Amino acid sequence: MTDIFLDDEKLYRAVRPIDMFWKEDGTLSSAAFQDSNGLSVDRGNYREDREAKRRLLMNLHGTVVMFSVKDCNDVTAIVKYLPTEDNEYHSEVHKSVTEKKLTKSQQRHLAKVAKII
Amino acid sequence: MEARLETTYYPSLLSSTTITLTRQYDQKSDWNYRRRNNNLKKLQEIRSFSDNWDGYNAKPFDNRLIQKVQNLIKTLTFQPELFPTPSGAIQLEYDSKDGNHLEFLINQSDDVEVYCEIEGVDSEHNIQFSELEGEITSLYDRYIS
Numbered sequence: 001m002t003d004i005f006l007d008d009e010k011l012y013r014a015v016r017p018i019d020m021f022w023k024e025d026g027t028l029s030s031a032a033f034q035d036s037n038g039l040s041v042d043r044g045n046y047r048e049d050r051e052a053k054r055r056l057l058m059n060l061h062g063t064v065v066m067f068s069v070k071d072c073n074d075v076t077a078i079v080k081y082l083p084t085e086d087n088e089y090h091s092e093v094h095k096s097v098t099e100k101k102l103t104k105s106q107q108r109h110l111a112k113v114a115k116i117i
Numbered sequence: 118m119e120a121r122l123e124t125t126y127y128p129s130l131l132s133s134t135t136i137t138l139t140r141q142y143d144q145k146s147d148w149n150y151r152r153r154n155n156n157l158k159k160l161q162e163i164r165s166f167s168d169n170w171d172g173y174n175a176k177p178f179d180n181r182l183i184q185k186v187q188n189l190i191k192t193l194t195f196q197p198e199l200f201p202t203p204s205g206a207i208q209l210e211y212d213s214k215d216g217n218h219l220e221f222l223i224n225q226s227d228d229v230e231v232y233c234e235i236e237g238v239d240s241e242h243n244i245q246f247s248e249l250e251g252e253i254t255s256l257y258d259r260y261i262s
Binding site for chain 2: 014016017020021023024025029030031032034035036037040059060061062101103104105108
C-alpha cells in the first residue's frame, strides 16, 4: 500500500464503549476523537465498507464510524500511514506534521461528519 | 420555586399562565435531575474502566479526577452531557436548539480547556478549575438557555 492518501479514501474507527460517546440527540461527541497519541484509524484502501468493518471488528468491538481523507484535509489534519505487524491498514490522523493531538475544532469537525456504517 | 406572572386586571389569564409556566419549570427541573443522576452513574462506569477500555490502548481514569468531576456535577444547576476521552480527561458539553455548542475539558491539572461554537464561530480559551462553575453558568445563560 502506498503512503499517499487521496481525498476520496475512507477512514474507519471503532467507537467504544458503545453507549459512552453518543449524545442525547443521536450525534457523536467530539470526545471520541480526542487522543493524545493521534487518532488511530484503519484506512479503507478502497475496500467495501462491509469488508473494512469486518476487518476492523476482528480486533476491536464497538460501533464503526467512517469519514474521508477530504474531511481531514478540510481542517488541515494530516493522515499518516503507519501499518503495524497486526494491522496493515493502521493509520493515524494528526493535528499537523509535528503534533499528534487533534485540536478541539478538528475533533468537532470529524465528529460532525462521521457516519455510522 | 415557581415562575410567576403578576397582573391585576386579568385574573383568569393569570391562573392559566401561572400553571403553564410552573409546569415548564417543573419539566426542566425534572430533566436536570434525571440528567444529573445519569451523569453520576456514568462517572461510576468510567471509574471502572480498565486498561484499553476504548480498544486503542486508553488508560484507566484517575480516581481524583472522577471525584473532582463528581463534586462539580453535584453543584451544577444546568446539567451537561458528560463523556470520557481516550486521553484521560472528562468532557462536559452543552448544545442549544439553535446550534450553539460549549465544551469544557477537565483533566487532572488545574487548567480547563473551554471550546465554544457561537453562531458558527469557534473559539478556545483556558480557565482554572476553580472558575469553572461560574464560567459554565455565565456561558450557559448567554448562549444555551
